[in-house]
Amino acid sequence: MEWIQFFNDNLILIYLLIFIIILGFEVISKVPTVLHTPLMSGANAISGVVIIGAIILIRQAEADNYLILSIGTIGIILGMINVIGGFAVTDRMLEMFKKKKK
Amino acid sequence: MEWIQFFNDNLILIYLLIFIIILGFEVISKVPTVLHTPLMSGANAISGVVIIGAIILIRQAEADNYLILSIGTIGIILGMINVIGGFAVTDRMLEMFKKKKK
Amino acid sequence: MSIFIINLSYLLGALAFVIGLRRLSSPDTARRGNILAAIGMGIAIVATLFNPEIVGSNNYGWIAGGMIGGGVVGWLVAQRVQMTAMPQMVSIFNGLGGACAVVLSMIELYQHYGSSAKTTQELVVIVLALLIGAIAFTGSILAYLKLDGKVWDSQVTLPKHNILNIILLLVTLGVATYLVVTGGSLAVALILMGIALVYGFSFVAPIGGADMPVVISLLNSFTGLSAAAAGLIYGNNIMLIGGILVGASGTILTVLMCQAMNRSLVNVLIGGFGGGASSTQQDGEQVAKEVTTNDAAIQLFYAQSVLFVPGYGLAVAQAQKITKELDDLLESNGVEVRYAIHPVAGRMPGHMNVLLAEADVPYPKLLDLEDANAALPNTDMVVVVGANDVVNPAALNDPGSPVYGMPVLNVWEAKHVTVLKRSMRPGYAGIQNQLFFHDKTRMLFGDAKDSIQKLVAEVKTLV
């Protein structure tokens, strides 16, 4: 019952999620095999969006709550490596596709 | 201001609409020219979904409000022709694609 | 709980629309996609019929009447219509959908001035639904009339029609704004409807007959948008989603169709150009009909038997190898492919033999004049590749022609003929060819090698 309630209350959100999932499928469905690795890498960089959670966490934390601050900062570092490294590596992989012009 | 308020209030709905638009583009973007006409026809049948408005209208109307009832019924007839005729015509057009098996 | 079921139904219906449309865009799955979309529509309609949240006196009798009436008419029309008249049909159906949106928004306005006043925001949405629906309605009707040959471009186009259209559009928008801002009255609403209907008509008027499919697709996306607006009015998700979806996909489809014709949308909408010259080649009174690569490819792919008629143009274009590739492609899909070699085709005795041998066409596939003429009446599709004099019917029926009396390939005895050449220029004998104006004949202009290359690509999308 609770879940049904949840469903009815968040109907639009659920629509949104389902459509994003479909969109995620659609957007990828016709990739040439060449691009599998860079695409994976690019998607991986996007999944680093979790860093935003770490930022929110730290911004919300007390200035003296060192446990949360330090753990949160570790989170930021990890997330940032994922984001920056991910996009940069993807870019390097994709460099080979600019070599030639049709 | 009013619109900004509206935007903030209906954020999820707006996300939904934008993603549906992108999805609409995505879903179509690689159609072989052969399918242009049936696709147009199928999409047209879907646009007959407006009939639902007419149904709601009539269901909500007073049983003696003949003006609304008759106009609404005209709406239903028009919409129904669009829906049924649209899907049926599309199906006929698509029949030619079943003739041969690979 | 029941609301949950209704909500779930709408969700499923919306999903069915999306997935149905998706499948419609690939030949393999198109049919199932269409059925899926239809099922989604069924679910949505049933859910609406029994949605407990809608309170009123239901009036199921009226609804049933309307649905059965409309359904039967729609079904019968769809079954009866000629295959060739499909685009017209789609146009009409689309117009009716637009009309339905007009009806709904007019009733809302009527109620606005009567019982229940609306907020400005609601009013905006209602007026949008009205405008877009009205344009889609009359526009589609005119598109139908044009496609069906009931109306000629010149009959409905005024001088400087495009300027007229812009003025009309401004007037429409002006009245609409007035209505929204001041609240207006039923009379203003009726006037607005009238202007919008006129504008829809006028909007389509200057657009060339051959461009109608593009216009229908555009109008279809209009109908979708009006349905979405109606969805907002009724706060109904599936109307909103279905409408937006059709609006978006219709727009992109319109763009794709323009691309397939090598035109820009603006170019199409300004009109005039698409009406005559581009799609037909005139010779005095006569008109040679062009075919798109796509249509030709479909005809080839779904034919039982295809006969290529190579001529000097095949040699000039050096199209022998690509022709063989098309041959292989068709054969591997169950089409019987042969070649009709006219004795004087080319510029030296055996010219075609040399070329086709180079492309490795096996000898048994080559028919000489007699065999070919015997086979032609049972041939579904003839593709004339850069031949001209050797398929000239004047040789049989025009005693004044310099080729009168020469036996030719009677390609017009086949079911369909497609002629690949670069222009309407004559061949070696320097005489015009009536074949090109024959009922069964369609011209595919361009260098033969290019054209066949494109045909190969198109056929591959069908496989």
Added chain:
Amino acid sequence: MSIFIINLSYLLGALAFVIGLRRLSSPDTARRGNILAAIGMGIAIVATLFNPEIVGSNNYGWIAGGMIGGGVVGWLVAQRVQMTAMPQMVSIFNGLGGACAVVLSMIELYQHYGSSAKTTQELVVIVLALLIGAIAFTGSILAYLKLDGKVWDSQVTLPKHNILNIILLLVTLGVATYLVVTGGSLAVALILMGIALVYGFSFVAPIGGADMPVVISLLNSFTGLSAAAAGLIYGNNIMLIGGILVGASGTILTVLMCQAMNRSLVNVLIGGFGGGASSTQQDGEQVAKEVTTNDAAIQLFYAQSVLFVPGYGLAVAQAQKITKELDDLLESNGVEVRYAIHPVAGRMPGHMNVLLAEADVPYPKLLDLEDANAALPNTDMVVVVGANDVVNPAALNDPGSPVYGMPVLNVWEAKHVTVLKRSMRPGYAGIQNQLFFHDKTRMLFGDAKDSIQKLVAEVKTLV
């Protein structure tokens, strides 16, 4: 107003993700797509940094430190890593993303047991983020170790490992349920984290080394899902949307990668098979490395100069015409294509000449032995099409070989060699060929005509 700007920024960020991903899936636009996604990420981060809705002591110092530190490390690593080590790198990055999610959810749990208790629903979401993040973390790390050759399959696989995995999974889910239902304690939370980390490791352990890219893609979609869960925790749209998007596209990409390997996902996950035999052909101690059509096509397309070495197998497969097609395709994309004809290739003097003339390969493209050997060191890519004895290095360096002393085509002097043949069977002379085990050589097994047909198709996707 400022909230509007923040909302708008998130919306734009989400759009950038979608469109960026879309562009990433086509070679032409991939690079711009990646940059677009990066910009979207930038917008989202900046918006979060200055979002006025987030109240607290901000601690920008900590944030700046973390961001700069992480950013610099990420950037440097990305620039330094070898092209060949890219998949490992992606795997590590992905693991870190997962770790970040673990960190976040552990803090939430810590707070749950400390200051602010959560609702059951929130708890579910937090535990989900924890679990998925943890699996993605250790799984990715093991995938990295395997790919980097630091760990061998056998070192981490136990007997009946799959059963062990199922048990571990059940235990993990059990503890998770317990925690959600009873509320648990920090200790339970830590235990759960521990088990999940172990499970992530164990999950990847049995999967074959060659299947790692598929696994990374799968783990990547896990990371996406954990980010989405974190988004729910923080009520943050862009985390939710970005996470779901990556979750969905990662899943479909995983399936596509399996399809490209002709495997099912289940088959990959059960593991074992992908580890060795399928991708290599053994000869005693030696291993010939296979190449996918796709990789070969890329090498061809991005080469400056390609040399085909036709042999008897080309004749048997009658692959001359399709070879010419591949040639044309490459030439039209700026690749210089030539043919090296060994004097004894084929089964009669001039065998190759006959075939290539039939396919209309112009004479100046044919290099004889001397010219070819002179050209080889400057050749990017050699494609050996059904030749064997004529490219056997034993002729130069194995005095015991029956072909010792015969001049052969020194194809191993080129940068890359791809050999098209059906099996490891020897040619006419009946002797094994060391070329197939050469460092630079990759084998593409199958009938030469089929293989080249596939290459043509692949190259066309690159154009």
Added chain:
Amino acid sequence: MKIGVLKQVKEKRVGLVPDVIKKLDKLQATFCIEKGAGDQSNISDKDFEAVASICTREEVIQSSDILVSVQPPDEVTLASIPKDRLLISLFEPYNNKSIVDQLKANGLRALSMDMIPRTTIAQSMDVLSSMASVAGYKAVLFAAQYLPRYFPMMITAAGSIRPARVLVLGSGVAGLQAIATAKRLGASVEAFDVRKAAKEEVESLGAKFIEVEGAADDSAAGGYAVEQSEDFLNRQREEVQRRAVKADVIITTAQVRGRKAPILVPTTTVEQMKNGSVIVDLAASTGGNCEVTQNDEIIIHEGVTVIGNSNLAAEMPQDASTLFANNIANLLKLIVREGELHLDMENEIIAAAYITASEPQ
């Protein structure tokens, strides 16, 4: 109506063949064939017997209303043919100026196959085309037979052989067929002609066209080439010389109707060619395109074999006869209806071929 076929003396072909006669039953004519007429074309009298009667020469000459031969009958025979009979043959009145008078003097009527216009409708009777086509094919075979080298390229264990270079001068029907055949055998082929349309025609066979600026092209000449200015011929000879020195085979077919053939390969060029090279000159009967050509002879000039033969079609007599017979048959269908001869002078084909009309042609 009786149609007779004469045995040829210095010619291997025969005017009609059994397979073709079989298809002529609608003419309501009978056929008599001189004994041994088909021998040289590998057609025995036995083959003919099924569709015609075998007669002596005398019988044929005396009894036939229409007399068919490949080459025109000699003077003696002409004199012995009864008056008013119709002869069909290759009279070549533009080369053999006296033949018309001779025919008229004997009171004979004649259709000359080589006068049939080169129009699309007449092509089924156009022996010049069908024979030129055979000649072009044969020219390449002759060249390949006499050339001490390979035509195709060969990279073999015993060395690499580059493809023979073949130069075709004059790309009419014979030239085009020569190009096609040489290309088939693997040679690399260049060709030349003065007609504008020739470039496209040559390229349609995948060969290379050599351009020399300033050729006179008269489309009023009914497809035939016109005589060229001396200036043009000089430039052409220079260009040809440049290519000829590199060529292994030259095949020349350049003719200008009713005139001496233009000299395209002068002696100096021949002498600069490679030892063993071959020239096949199909214009030999009108003087040859090569200066050293001797008509109907194969000579070796400073190591270069020069084959002068304008009648190469006769070297493939069976198919050549079949083609010739088909051409004749198509003409017969035009002039014989229900066993009666109808010479319709309104018909432009008949009018052009009827060389014994009283008005000047």
Added chain:
Amino acid sequence: MKIGVLKQVKEKRVGLVPDVIKKLDKLQATFCIEKGAGDQSNISDKDFEAVASICTREEVIQSSDILVSVQPPDEVTLASIPKDRLLISLFEPYNNKSIVDQLKANGLRALSMDMIPRTTIAQSMDVLSSMASVAGYKAVLFAAQYLPRYFPMMITAAGSIRPARVLVLGSGVAGLQAIATAKRLGASVEAFDVRKAAKEEVESLGAKFIEVEGAADDSAAGGYAVEQSEDFLNRQREEVQRRAVKADVIITTAQVRGRKAPILVPTTTVEQMKNGSVIVDLAASTGGNCEVTQNDEIIIHEGVTVIGNSNLAAEMPQDASTLFANNIANLLKLIVREGELHLDMENEIIAAAYITASEPQ
């Protein structure tokens, strides 16, 4: 070290050519060429002068350490050669049984080019291959020259000509080349052989392979065919007969080393063939695959032209000489080092070709 080249009497080819001699400078040998040796191959003495000295026959014989010729020298010449000299030529000891004794009697040493093993490594010296390849090519040209019909299919205004049917019996090197050449000219080709590998080889050229069950295939024979059972030969002849009757051209190359060639086309088959058809028999020198074949003669048997020639390579002397010379040169590189002769009997090529060794071969 001096290497001499003899002028041939009944042979157009020559053992070495200037282009090849030029590439042999590493041998540190001088060359003397008999005057006029290259004449028949279109190579003048002038061409030779740049790389060798032109000598009289006597000088060549007396002064050369190695004597190269295409065909073995006649008995008189053999007798005049000083003892211990090395001769390189096509001795065919398996056919010409007495030659070895004759050589030994004169105290001469000899390498026979036709005894070189048919292995991959030896292929650059394999004159049998290079010459067979030329012969296969030439065989088709001969057939095309003598056939009174077209090879390719032609649909023309003067009638349709179907492609010539060519039947190739024996698909060794010569047979394969014949198949390739006939296909090039547009014929439709069928082929046959007893070796199992032949099917794939024939099909690799796009021709049709005729299967006859039950052929003996001995892979120990070093690639050569073995003799077949009479039963098999009978079935084969039946199958061949069926095809031969429809064929326009038959090219036979079936040989079994050291034995009489099998009769594949008996007289009865020839007599059922179409008038004008052509048989080219490359096995003529070992009795011929066709019963009516006369070695080195062109005869006409009941309308069928039968060309018996096992030495067709000599009909294309210039390229054939170049190929032959390349083969010889590759052998010379193997046996001459720094101006000295080294006959390394460990080397299987030399061991096989050295026919004058005392032990029995």
